[in-house]
Amino acid sequence: MGEERLFSFANRWFSTSVGLVIAIFLVSTLLGFVLLPYAEPQSRLGGLWQTICSAAGFPSRTSEAEAIAPGFSVSTVGHEMHTLRNPPAASIGRGATLAQQCAICHGPTGVSRADSPNLAGQYAATIYKQLHDFKTGARYNSTMSPFALNMTDQDMRDLAAYYAYLPRLPEKRPAGSAPVPAIVLSGSPMRGIAPCGSCHGDIENKLGSPWLGGQSAVYIKAQLEAFASGSRRNDTSQQMRNIARALTPEEIAAASNYYASLQLSE
Structure with missing residues (x-):
């Protein structure tokens, strides 16, 4: 009996095994990368390549119409807060005038005697962000939200400058x-x-x-x-x-x- 080479297509067991592996690979690829992604409800896949990328877990570019907006207001304050540093003296002076309306809760010197936040020496960016969020609805408080609603951006900057100027x-x-x-x-x-x-x-x-x-x-x-x-x-x-x-x-x-x-x- 002659010796038959193991890894040879002349060996029917080897050729059958290789054929089965290739067939399984092709069927799996067809199912996993093409048929199943297209079978998803509300699928927005635009082509074979995008289908493959999506199935493989790679993010795809979506249009603005597909973006899901939150059902509530979010803070829109950005990195422009760095402009609050080194405010002019006139801004601090205007803030001191505006702060007279805040004294009943936050104290005449920015130190509260109740359970309201102390504002003296607080970071200007912090005060500006919270006022901005109260105004836009990203944060709500029954007292602060109506108060901030009619404030201009300059009013918020002036108040932030004044309280940051006060000594902590x-x-x-x-x-x-x-x-x-x-x-x-x-x-x-x-x-x-x-x-x-x-x-x-x-x-x-x-x-x-x-x-x-x-x-x-x-x-x-x-x-x-x-x-x-x-x-x-x-x-x-x-x-x-x-x-x-x-x-x-x-x-x-x-x-x-x-x-x-x-x-x-x-």
């Missing part, structure tokens, strides 16, 4: 205070949560993020819960919503109480 009161922690909470100091790397100070000023500041030291615990807790529930959604790229949803009630309370414990001393 020094912070102090009472003797014997509890240690800084881990969620504030180091975040939670295993859950993808950065420390609060990486955006809010203790370590670094992200444009538009507020300084939190000395703010009311009631206010901070309410905002974190609003982000977590989705009732507040004017954060850029959903960053605060994603973080707040990952926080436990205990972590929200700890962060709120910590920042409130940084008492402002006049």
Whole structure:
């Protein structure tokens, strides 16, 4: 009996195996890249190449008509906030006049005696963004939204310039205070949560993020819960919503109480 070569088309077992593999490959390609994508309901595929790219998971260019608009207002404030730096003295003066309407909630010197945010020394970009979002409906508050509705862009810039110009009161922690909470100091790397100070000023500041030291615990807790529930959604790229949803009630309370414990001393 002669020795038959294994990898030779003369070997009927080899040729049959290769033929079956090729047939399976062709049928799978036809089903996976052509027939099944076209069978999708509401398919907008425009050709074979686009069909293949879509089936392989590569994004395809869509028309503006296909873009899905959100069912709510979103913040439209962009990177033009950097223009708020070094405002002219006239802008600060106009802001001081406008701020007389804000004193009942935010204090005559920008330091609130209630549960409203302290604005003295707050970043100008933060104040401008929030006023702009109140005006456009990206953020809603029964007091602030009607107030901001009739403000011009220059009014918002002037108010932001004035409050940023005011000196931020020094912070102090009472003797014997509890240690800084881990969620504030180091975040939670295993859950993808950065420390609060990486955006809010203790370590670094992200444009538009507020300084939190000395703010009311009631206010901070309410905002974190609003982000977590989705009732507040004017954060850029959903960053605060994603973080707040990952926080436990205990972590929200700890962060709120910590920042409130940084008492402002006049």
